[in-house]
Amino acid sequence: MSEAVILMAYGSPERLADVPAYYADIRGGRPIAPENLADLVERYRRLGIEESSPLNAITEETRAALEDELGLPVYTGMKHWAPRIADAAEAALAGGAERIAGLVLAPHYSALSIKGYRDQLEQSLAGRAELAFVESWHLEPGFIELLAARVRGTHSHVVFTAHSLPARVLALGDPYKDQLLETAALVAEASGLGDRWSFSFQSESPTGEPWLGPDILDHLAALHEQGVDEVLICPIGFVSDHLEIRWDIDVEAQERAAELGMRVDRIAMPNADPAFIRTLAGISRRALGVPSRA
Numbered sequence: 001m002s003e004a005v006i007l008m009a010y011g012s013p014e015r016l017a018d019v020p021a022y023y024a025d026i027r028g029g030r031p032i033a034p035e036n037l038a039d040l041v042e043r044y045r046r047l048g049i050e051e052s053s054p055l056n057a058i059t060e061e062t063r064a065a066l067e068d069e070l071g072l073p074v075y076t077g078m079k080h081w082a083p084r085i086a087d088a089a090e091a092a093l094a095g096g097a098e099r100i101a102g103l104v105l106a107p108h109y110s111a112l113s114i115k116g117y118r119d120q121l122e123q124s125l126a127g128r129a130e131l132a133f134v135e136s137w138h139l140e141p142g143f144i145e146l147l148a149a150r151v152r153g154t155h156s157h158v159v160f161t162a163h164s165l166p167a168r169v170l171a172l173g174d175p176y177k178d179q180l181l182e183t184a185a186l187v188a189e190a191s192g193l194g195d196r197w198s199f200s201f202q203s204e205s206p207t208g209e210p211w212l213g214p215d216i217l218d219h220l221a222a223l224h225e226q227g228v229d230e231v232l233i234c235p236i237g238f239v240s241d242h243l244e245i246r247w248d249i250d251v252e253a254q255e256r257a258a259e260l261g262m263r264v265d266r267i268a269m270p271n272a273d274p275a276f277i278r279t280l281a282g283i284s285r286r287a288l289g290v291p292s293r294a
C-alpha cells in the first residue's frame with residue numbers, strides 16, 4: 001500500500017494585503033470589527049511579513065525534513081491559508097497515496113482547534129484514501145524531552161503557555177486544558193523544576209466572550225507580586241516561531257515584563273530542529289503502521 005503524510009499547520013498571510021482574507025477565513029464568515037482588522041494588520045506589519053513569513057517558511061522546512069527522515073511523501077496543508085488542506089489531499093491522491101497519516105503541528109486536542117483540521121481533511125479526502133488521523137501527541141516522549149532540555153538547569157520560574165480558547169470549551173468536556181497541564185507537568189518533572197513552574201494561557205482573541213485564563217500578561221503581574229523576578233516562558237501549545245510567539249510573547253509579554261521590572265526569556269521553539277523532526281517521524285510511522293527505515 002502506498003503511504004503519505006499530510007502535515008497540517010495554521011497558515012499565515014504572506015503579504016499585508018492578504019490579512020483581510022486570512023482573518024475572514026479564521027472568522028468563518030462572522031463579522032470583523034474594523035479596529036480588530038486594523039490592529040491585526042499592524043501586528044503583521046511590525047512582524048515584517050512582507051520580507052518573510054515565519055510560519056509558512058518554517059512549515060515548509062519541517063515538511064522537507066520530515067520527508068527526508070521518513071522516505072515517504074509529505075504534503076503541507078494549511079487550515080487558514082494556502083496551500084489549503086484540500087490542496088494537500090489532492091496532491092497526495094495524485095501522487096498515488098492509498099493510506100495517509102494526518103498530523104497537525106499542534107500537540108493538544110480541542111474541538112475548537114484539531115477537530116477543524118480533521119473535518120477539512122476528511123471532507124477533502126472523501127473516502128478516496130484510508131486516513132490515520134493523529135488527534136494529539138502531547139505526551140510524546142521525544143516532544144517532552146525536547147522541551148525539558150530547553151528548560152533544564154534554569155534558575156528562573158518557568159511559565160508554560162498555550163493558546164487560549166473560549167471558556168465554553170470546558171462545558172463541552174474538551175480535553176484541551178487537561179492535556180496542556182499533563183504536558184506541563186511531564187516537562188517540569190523531566191527537567192527537575194520542582195515547584196518552580198506554573199501554566200498560563202496566551203493570545204486571547206477579541207471575540208466578546210470569556211476566554212480561558214489566566215492570561216500570560218496578568219500572570220506575570222501575579223508572579224511579580226509573589227516575588228518572582230525572573231521568568232522563562234516555555235510555549236507548549238505551539239511548535240514554531242510565528243505571530244503568537246513573536247508578537248504575543250516577544251513584544252507584548254516583554255513590554256509587560258519591562259513595566260514590572262522583571263526579566264523574561266523564552267525557550268527556542270522546536271521549528272525544524274532535527275530532534276523534533278525525528279519525533280514527528282516516529283508519530284507518523286506509528287500512525288501508518290510502517291517500520292523505521294534504519
Ligand code: FEC
Binds near residue numbers: 013112163205207244
Ligand atoms: O503566524 C501567523 O500568522 C499565525 C499564527 C497563529 C497560530 C494560531 C494558533 C492557534 N489559534 C487557536 C485558536 C484561535 C481562536 C481564534 C483565533 C484567532 C486568531 C487570529 C489570528 C490567529 N489566531 Fe489562532 N493562531 C494564529 C493566529 N485563534 C491572527 C485572529 C485575530 C486575533 O485573534 O488577533 C478566534 C477565532 C474567532 O474569532 O472566532 C479560537 C489555537 C491555536 C493553536 C493550535 C493550532 O496551531 O492550530 C487553539 C499559530
